[in-house]
Amino acid sequence: MKESREDYLETILVLNRKSPDDVRPVDVANHLGITKPSVTRAMTELEKEGHIRRNEKGRLLLTESGREIAERxxxxxxxxxxxxxxxxxxxxxxxxxxxxxxxxxxxxxxxxxxxxxxxxxxxxxxx
CATH class of the missing domain: 1.10.60 (Diphtheria Toxin Repressor; domain 2)
Structure with a gap:
């Protein structure tokens, strides 16, 4: 897995520990100091790979595989x-x-x- 994708998953994990089930793409962008479109593209890929999903409010959630990578x-x-x-x-x-x-x-x-x-x-x- 690409280094940047690991960073995204790790960031979602860290942010999720602070605010469970309320991690928005803009939060990831702000935490990493990158643009929201960059995060949106990455989240689309991570979702296709089965590492994240979005809830009904569009919040980012780690799947089991995403959580395993992020925790590691x-x-x-x-x-x-x-x-x-x-x-x-x-x-x-x-x-x-x-x-x-x-x-x-x-x-x-x-x-x-x-x-x-x-x-x-x-x-x-x-x-």
Missing amino acids: VYEKHCVITQLFSRCANVSEETAESDACKVEHVISEETFQGIKSYLNAMPKSVEN
Whole structure:
């Protein structure tokens, strides 16, 4: 799946956690800092692929497959952000930005290794 489509699904997931069943295409556009027509085109494709659906009000909802992809990408985003900010002493803003790029290309093996490393890290080192 294309990186941008993963970002759209991840954004819907994040926005949906803040406001369940009330995610509009304009909300996705504002969150990502892109145009509404770009989001509309992407949503049409994601709907054709079966990753999202729209409710009677036109709100965006993740399907089971869309949620699985979004959850996987979001987990990577959170773990990689944590690695960069805690272990590399990078600002939260930079860690977030860099994690957004890395989450799409990191191998599953490396990602699992990072998760294991962070889970084994003594609490005193984390802070």
